Amino acid sequence: MKNYYKIIESEMLRVNELILLHLRSEEKLVEVVSKYLVNSGGKRVRPALTLLCAGLFGYKGESHTKLAAAVEFIHAATLLHDDVVDDSSMRRFQATANTVWGNKTSILVGDFLFSQSFKMMVDAGSIEALSRLSAASAIIAEGEVVQLVRLSEKRMLSIQEYEKIIHSKTAELFSAACEVGGIIALQDQEVNKKLCEFGVKLGAVFQIIDDTLDYFGKQGEIGKNIGDDFYEGKITLPIILLYKAATIEERKFLDDAFFLDERTEVSFDQVCQALEKYNIKHEIINYTTKLTAEGFSLLEQIPGDKLYINSLKELLHHAASRAN
Numbered sequence: 277m278k279n280y281y282k283i284i285e286s287e288m289l290r291v292n293e294l295i296l297l298h299l300r301s302e303e304k305l306v307e308v309v310s311k312y313l314v315n316s317g318g319k320r321v322r323p324a325l326t327l328l329c330a331g332l333f334g335y336k337g338e339s340h341t342k343l344a345a346a347v348e349f350i351h352a353a354t355l356l357h358d359d360v361v362d363d364s365s366m367r368r369f370q371a372t373a374n375t376v377w378g379n380k381t382s383i384l385v386g387d388f389l390f391s392q393s394f395k396m397m398v399d400a401g402s403i404e405a406l407s408r409l410s411a412a413s414a415i416i417a418e419g420e421v422v423q424l425v426r427l428s429e430k431r432m433l434s435i436q437e438y439e440k441i442i443h444s445k446t447a448e449l450f451s452a453a454c455e456v457g458g459i460i461a462l463q464d465q466e467v468n469k470k471l472c473e474f475g476v477k478l479g480a481v482f483q484i485i486d487d488t489l490d491y492f493g494k495q496g497e498i499g500k501n502i503g504d505d506f507y508e509g510k511i512t513l514p515i516i517l518l519y520k521a522a523t524i525e526e527r528k529f530l531d532d533a534f535f536l537d538e539r540t541e542v543s544f545d546q547v548c549q550a551l552e553k554y555n556i557k558h559e560i561i562n563y564t565t566k567l568t569a570e571g572f573s574l575l576e577q578i579p580g581d582k583l584y585i586n587s588l589k590e591l592l593h594h595a596a597s598r599a600n
Contacts (some may be wrong), residue, residue, distance in 0.1 A: 280594070284327040287341055291323050294345040297391045301520020309373050309385040314352050321482075321591070322453045323348045328587055329457025329471050332580035333505035339400040339460050346400070346409060349393035354449075356386035361420065364504060365403040405456040426511070430535040432519050433511045439480070442487075447479025454478075472572050474588070477571035481564045482595045487512035488560050489599060491551055503544050509534050513563070514556050515547075521554040529541045531598055561599060568596045 281288060295314055301307045321342035330340035359372040360379045374382040390413070397406045423441050426433060433441075454475035458468040489551075490505040491514050505512050507524070511534065519530055533543040551557065571592045575585050 280590040281324055283583060283587060284324060284331060284556055287327045287331075287344075288320065288324065290338075290341045291320070291327070291344045291348070292568060294341060294396065295348060295518050298345065298349070298396060301388070305377070305381065306385055306388050308358075309377055309381060310352070310389060311524070312376070313356060313373055314365075314389075320348060321595075322351050322449055323448065324452070324591070325453040325475065325478075325588075326457045328584050328591075329454045330461045331457075332578065332584040332588075333458070333461040334581065335461040335464055336456075337456050337460075339402060339405075341401040343397045343402075343405055343456050344453075346393040346396040347449065347456075349389045349396070350409065351449060353386040353389035353393065354445075356382045356389070358420065361424065363508075364501075400460065400559075402456075402460055405459045408452050408456055408459065412430075412448050415435070415444050416446045419448070423510070427509055430509070432531075432534075433516060435516055438511070438513055438516055442480055442483040443476065446483040447476045450479030450482065451475030467578060470578050474574040474578075474592075477567050477574065478595060481567050481571070481592065484513055484560065484564055484567075485595060485598045488514055488557065490514075491548055492557050492599065506534075506544050506547060507539050509539065513560060514551055517556050517559050518547075518551055518554060521556070522550065526550060544580060557599065564596045564599070568592055 296311075299307055299310045299314060301310070326344040326347055327340055356373055360374045360382050364372050364374070372382075373385070393413075394406075394410070397409055400406070419441055423445060426437065426441065448454060451472045452475070455468050456473040458471045463471075487505060490503060490512070493502055515530070515534070517555060519527060529546070533547060572589055575588055578585065
């Protein structure tokens with residue numbers, strides 16, 4: 277267990293118990309597919325955020341564990357749906373559920389997990405927390421649609437467009453996971469706003485590093501296939517920064533590589549060489565270092581137990597350092 281989980285170890289065990297309880301189904305296939313994904317080695321970062329942010333203020337009770345489990349179920353449901361949309365074949369070092377059981381099963385089990393998440397939200401007994409997480413679920417779904425539309429447009433994105441997409445599809449759930457911790461601990465609007473903003477910074481760093489590892493990671497170390505984003509034609513921050521630095525001729529190559537109907541291993545290798553040529557990884561590290569500093573600054577403005585503050589800082593630092 278990571279150091280930043282130590283102070284919530286017993287609570288995380290309770291979250292895992294709740295997860296297993298709500299995975300039960302009379303239909304065996306639903307239970308099998310759900311457990312396959314939920315127990316496949318995920319780091320439980322999002323539910324940990326809810327527990328840590330509630331613990332910041334000395335929260336005593338059970339509602340934060342129910343909300344944390346609900347957060348993990350929302351995340352798991354979106355993964356099942358995303359893998360179908362992206363036609364992904366590997367996640368967390370194993371075949372995706374859609375590869376094993378097919379798209380229809382993955383979508384329907386994802387719906388099951390969403391419904392179970394809302395049961396736990398209601399169980400937690402906080403209308404404000406329920407409202408925040410249900411709003412986040414809608415934003416995540418909308419973000420996936422936006423990404424799909426941008427993909428169909430076959431054009432280069434601006435940094436602002438990219439930031440908006442990753443805010444919706446990734447950072448929003450990080451943000452909501454943090455904020456409901458403060459909500460259940462009865463913190464005021466100003467404190468919850470800072471928790472929300474911290475979650476946005478952490479979620480953005482997390483997604484940007486994931487997108488970077490798709491080009492700079494090593495097969496067998498990141499839990500999925502290298503180059504998935506490229507072969508899907510997704511425009512992510514490494515490519516946006518590369519396009520900005522590239523010559524006219526290189527931009528023409530990138531347009532052809534990303535916007536023609538078929539992408540090849542040769543093209544992928546050439547893109548990777550261009551990323552190395554312009555030292556794009558260094559630019560991304562500078563970009564995420566700024567976000568990390570902003571996240572640290574937000575945490576310093578939040579009153580609460582310093583042990584929990586330090587755990588949140590360590591979690592953010594770990595997320596940013598994965599590309600080093």
